[in-house]
Amino acid sequence: MGPAEVSADGGDGAAVQTEEDAFLGFVDYAMSELSPEEEERGSTRDSGSGGDGGGGGDERRGPAWSWVVSRILKTCLAYSSGVTPAIILSELFQSWSEHNRYLTSKRRLEHMIPMEKRRRRTRLSNTVTIDSIYEKNFLSTSSILEAVVLKAYVLPGTDIYMLNLGDFWSSCTIDLYLHRRYYNLVHPDHGILREGREIFLTGCCLRTGMTGSGQPRLLPTEYLLILLDEDQDEDAMLLGAQFCSDSFSSISLDTSKEDPSYSFYTRQEKTNLFHFFFNLFCLVKSIGQLEVHGKFGYVQRRQITLDCDGISLNLVLWGDQILLGNLLSVGSMLALDRPFIASTSDSKLGANEDICLEFGSATQLYLVPFIQPEEQVLIACTQTRSQRSRMATVTDQSQDFNNSQVTLPLDSQGSVDFRNYPFRLFVINLCGKMTGINLYGLVRDIHRDVESAEVIYSMTLEDVTGAVVVKLHLSTCWSLGRLNVGHTIYITGLTCCMTSGNLPKVSWHEKDLGASLIDLSGLPALLNSSCLHKLSLLSSLSNRMNATHICNIHLVEVDHRRLYSRNLHAVCGHFVNERPDGSLECSLCRCSCDDELVRGFHLRVHLQDESATVSAWCAGQTATELLQISPDDFFELPEVEQAMYLYTLENEGFLVALANTKVCCEGSSMTVDDESETIWEIVRAQKCD
Structure with a gap:
């Protein structure tokens, strides 16, 4: 199959001219300030998708259009009395510098981890940087560190092991007191916790440096995952030697009492060269939500469903162990060394299986992270000439092929993720299997789908290329403020598929990560921000x-x-009407609102x-x-x-x-x-x- 193509306007290929909108004009100005042509020219040879802010690869310094819009609106919300160009550009430069700070420090680490692996792996949502730890002098136990071991050493005069850690986004390093359950992994001859090894950490506490006592350090944590790479001979041999003798089907409560030592390797797909491992590979099928149990609601539990050749088994995390679930992602490969075998009746799971796995006192976890697949997408004809010009300055001038497309990641369902698409998306660009869409336009109609049991609203969104109906799936009730027909909005986190009649079916789920809807017409900062309007x-x-x-x-x-x-309905700000029975109904929400009136x-x-x-x-x-x-x-x-x-x-x-x-x-x-x-x-x- 050829590269996916964003549908164009079908005319003579001319770019759609941006409507006369001062806000959009300032967005273009800000993008040009963040992407100086002279600095960018010839500096990259990759038009692939990179970090969260850019539409290009790791060397691409220009931000995506959606990244700039989101940061400008975030600044407007923070400065409700109005913003100036200096305030906005200052916030943008700071955010973009922090986002790309790894560019200045990666040279120190790039010989350890291949660039391809770093670019394509999805960054975990709660990840913090080492630099931010120093700046705030604080670290939440739920925060995640995606770190690289720079050095393992013993504190002089003690038997305490320390790991000196760095990351790809920070210029600083930090020391970690290694938990004793991992001491066998830092052996100088055969240990794998040595220079260049990537690890995920959570549940960390910060020991702040008092006067004269040195720099802050991380206290020991049990919740450490060691990252492995199947393409590296050493890691492939480790997986083959340690995780190929057991399978889920071989476990029973009787055998677990006799020999509780098991090692498993859970895998997404069968692509390893060692074909005799296939029957042992299992998928991280799902990651359950946090559950609370006990009479007083203080026992926390989380289930990770693993699947091996059609056999499913749950890894159950209790209490503080639930933090481990934040280090995993669906599709990742997990190797479990000596998990605890428990009865589901003892764990009160109510499952069909007799047994489950738990994170025991001797359990160690190894992770082969999910490498996100990518797809090349043609740049739509709807991009303005100025946008195409900026694209040309950050791609190889000799490669016309690269100048006409951009590489974007695929989600777990195979849809192309447009979250970091470098340009503005229009309604006419919508096609099937798209996610992470952001649109800027006017509300032409909005009403609730009263026949649905869920809280769903149908909103018609229009821009200069056309209109589309968006299904808004809200968590409980209306929570988007006073939104009305004619208002200009910016909405992110949309998904699109095609109906049987080849029409775009667009939906938005409020609870999805990255989903937001901002009413620009009602922004308090808009009136006092002369740079954002004309x-x-x-x-x-x-x-x-x-x-x-x-x-x-x-x-x-x-x-x-x-x-x-x-x-007015206090929730949405719209008028209420009287029903024939005398009760009051919101004109937008179509629900009784006698107790929610202003x-x-x-x-x-x-x-x-x-x-x-x-x-x-x-x-x-x-x-x-x-x-x-x-x-x-x-x-x-x-x-x-x-x-x-x-x-x-x-x-x-x-x-x-x-x-x-x-x-x-x-x-x-x-x-x-x-x-x-x-x-x-x-x-x-x-x-x-």
Whole structure:
């Protein structure tokens, strides 16, 4: 099969021109600042996928488009009063420098671990760096260290073994007091814990250095996994000599009482050259969630399901041992030396099997990490010329083949992971077997799927290339704030497959790692961040429908007849309607919300600048900000005083964010007015001095 291709616009191959959007323009500017052409030119020969931030290989210094957008939005959320270009670029440079810090230290370690292995192995989610330990002077027991042994030595005058550790992202090293259960592995002649050996650690505690007592050190931990490489002769011989005599089918409770010493090697697939090992290889099939047991809920348990030639067996972790589960990933290969054989009835598992494995006092674990497969994906025609130009500066100018594609990882289901795709993805680029998708566009419709037992919303997302329906799978209830039609959003963590009618089926699961949805229209920092928006004239609104507009206006009239007090659903901020039986139902969530109500404004106002006058509406907190009074205080006033108060607001200046809520899908529950004219929602408002 040839390389996978991201679908293009099908025209003459011209790139889709980015819509006039100041936020997108700043993203392009920031990317150009992080990827200087002169520094990048000729510095790499690989367009493959690398770390979490870049779309290229380990030598590729330019960040992915989605990485830059996510960091800018993260900065906006941290600085709600507004950001400047200096603040954003400073945060970006610091984050990108930390992300690529391993580039300065890898030369010290690259002779130990092949570059190919480092690039393709998935980094564990709770991994911390040695540099961050020194910076914070703190280490959580649930943190993970992916380290390399630089040296093993004995403290002078003692029999205590120490390991000097480094990692690929840090310039510092740190010493670990080795737990005594691993002393047999540091023998100078036949030990494997020596220079160049990779290990995973968790459950570590930090002994901070007091005045005059030296540098911080890591205290001993039992939870250490030794990484093996089947392509290395020494490791292949270890696996063959120690883990080829036992299988799951040979275990029984009777035999375990007589000889409790077993060694197993669990493997993903049968690709090893030693073919006589095949019947002993098993897959890390699944990693269970944390369970809590006991009368007072203090006994923690986690099950790791291993599969060997169709035979499954559980490795059960108890108490602090559950941290070991964080070091494993589905598809990895696990070698168990002397696990404890336990009865499932004693472990209260309620399983069909009679026995299970446990991490005993003599158990040692070896891991052959899952090497993530990759696939070459053609760069879509939808990329702008400036984006293609930047791609060319970080690839070999003589290799046209590389200039037209990028290498991306595959997930465990064989879908291409676009999390680190270097460019912006558009709706037209969506095709089957895609995951890690991020999209930037406008909400054109959103409603709940009331027929589903789960909490699922259907959202129509539109960009300059088209629209697509996204199924939002929420954990419990609505948790995305006040999202409305016309709002500009950035959503990450989407997956896409094709229906039988060859249409994209896009879904989003709130609980998935990396899943987020940010409403740019409602960002508090947007109004005060002049670098992220361009002021629009009211006369241009009808010509530019596909954007959130920032306008400097003053109030011409606040229509007292169009100002109402309405109940809003506290969870989502949308209006509630009365059912025939008298109960109240949220217009968005389609659920009873009698106990989750807040009182809010719903008003209609006229806005004016030097170019035009426009009618707009607002509700909830935005209306309170515009009127500068709470609903309770306002409606306690006599009607005459209410009218006088509204009159005092006329000609006051505001900076507002406007979204078009009239142009939406047919049948949308979000339509707020029956008039034929375009209705603009004031998403945010800020009084001008």
